Amino acid sequence: MTRNIGPILAHRLIEATGSAAAACNSNANVLRQIDGIGAGKSTAIATSLQNAAKLVDAEIDRAVACGAQIICPEDESYSVLLKTIPDPPLVLYVKGTLEPRDLHAVAIVGSRRCSFYGREQAERFGALLGGAGVTVISGGARGIDSAAHRGAMSHPQGRTIAVLGSGVNVVYPPENQSLFEQIARRGAVISEYPIDTPPLADNFPRRNRIVSGLSRGVLVVEADERSGALITARQAGVDQGRPVFALPGRVDNKLSIGPHQLIRDGATLVTKLEDILEDLGPLPVEAMEESRSIPSIEIPPAVPDPTPPPMNEADWLPNLSPTQQTLMQQMSSDAISIDAIIDRSGLDASVVMRELTFLSLKGFVKRTEGQTYRRVR
Numbered sequence: 001m002t003r004n005i006g007p008i009l010a011h012r013l014i015e016a017t018g019s020a021a022a023a024c025n026s027n028a029n030v031l032r033q034i035d036g037i038g039a040g041k042s043t044a045i046a047t048s049l050q051n052a053a054k055l056v057d058a059e060i061d062r063a064v065a066c067g068a069q070i071i072c073p074e075d076e077s078y079s080v081l082l083k084t085i086p087d088p089p090l091v092l093y094v095k096g097t098l099e100p101r102d103l104h105a106v107a108i109v110g111s112r113r114c115s116f117y118g119r120e121q122a123e124r125f126g127a128l129l130g131g132a133g134v135t136v137i138s139g140g141a142r143g144i145d146s147a148a149h150r151g152a153m154s155h156p157q158g159r160t161i162a163v164l165g166s167g168v169n170v171v172y173p174p175e176n177q178s179l180f181e182q183i184a185r186r187g188a189v190i191s192e193y194p195i196d197t198p199p200l201a202d203n204f205p206r207r208n209r210i211v212s213g214l215s216r217g218v219l220v221v222e223a224d225e226r227s228g229a230l231i232t233a234r235q236a237g238v239d240q241g242r243p244v245f246a247l248p249g250r251v252d253n254k255l256s257i258g259p260h261q262l263i264r265d266g267a268t269l270v271t272k273l274e275d276i277l278e279d280l281g282p283l284p285v286e287a288m289e290e291s292r293s294i295p296s297i298e299i300p301p302a303v304p305d306p307t308p309p310p311m312n313e314a315d316w317l318p319n320l321s322p323t324q325q326t327l328m329q330q331m332s333s334d335a336i337s338i339d340a341i342i343d344r345s346g347l348d349a350s351v352v353m354r355e356l357t358f359l360s361l362k363g364f365v366k367r368t369e370g371q372t373y374r375r376v377r
Helices: 007-017 020-024 038-053 056-065 116-131 144-153 174-186 203-213 228-239 254-264 273-277 285-291 313-319 322-329 338-345 349-362
Strands: 069-071 092-096 105-109 135-138 160-163 187-191 218-220 244-246 365-367 372-375
Touching: 007 020, 056 069, 092 174, 105 116, 105 144, 105 203, 105 228, 116 135, 116 144, 116 273, 135 144, 144 160, 144 174, 160 174, 160 203, 174 187, 203 228, 218 228, 218 254, 228 244, 228 254, 228 349, 244 254, 322 338, 322 349, 338 349, 338 372, 349 365
Parallel strands: 105 135, 105 218, 135 160, 160 187, 218 244
Antiparallel strands: 069 092, 092 187, 365 372
8 A cells, every 4th residue: 555665675675674564664764775765765655654554454444344355475365376476466355265276276368359259268268177176367357357257157166266457346347246246256356456446557467467376377368469468478478487378269360369479489279178287387386285185186197298308509599580599699598687688689678578578488588587587498
């Protein structure tokens, strides 16, 4: 509830002061020592922090009044998967319940203005995943999101979680009032935003990191070139190291552009449930103990392919575009900042960011810490 401070700065502040309680009592002198705050923002943040502290008890009461609980990373119900992303939310407002079996989760995302085919496939895969014991994560929006939620709940044991870009008491889109009530009974409706927060456009890209962060993989059903679903895919594949899946569509449908581009650049092409389950990312080490007490995903054992011999650079470099080759030649196994890559390559920043995303999906580079990357081949 404090202005000008997000999850990353807040976590730095908590680490520097030793606890959330100590962080809330920070003055401008303490704040200016925090990397990313400095002298310029410290006074304004200190004032906002003091004002927000006076509103906390009322905020908790408002959450309870609308049937929500507030959890933080120290709580048992907070997802271990979500804790591992670079900027996990400090708190989550939860209507419904988060359960240990939600560690087995897959996100389904796509366009709000989807085709009949897209809606049908989102619902189909939601039902298939729900029947396999996988919790379906999505954003509660019109189109693909709503279809995925409904598909998951079509199975008697299916669970689904909707991550909102507004307060949990703000129904957006309005026609999903009944759907959100069902989701809260069969899973959870969650948000990091305070009660009564409206669905502002800037909230949704930030919301998307939670959708992918709760998931062991992300399936993109339909998305045009500017779709928020591609932001979710980028966050999953680049920022969080989660596998990305894409459903092919008609070549003359502009909503197929996003999935086809992802497939071209290394995402797993999906036509059946097994395509997803066989390629899900591993659970983080912190979750292994917890996962032993929950049902496993229902998937037949797969025989792993033999490990291929290492390839020389001359073998794989020609498979990349000239721009991607240029970027790869500026990098090594040591981490390098994006700024340094831009300087060395002479390419525009937007081009470097786009191509690094594709190279990450292909497995050629890996994001290490902050805005740094290294070659993994």
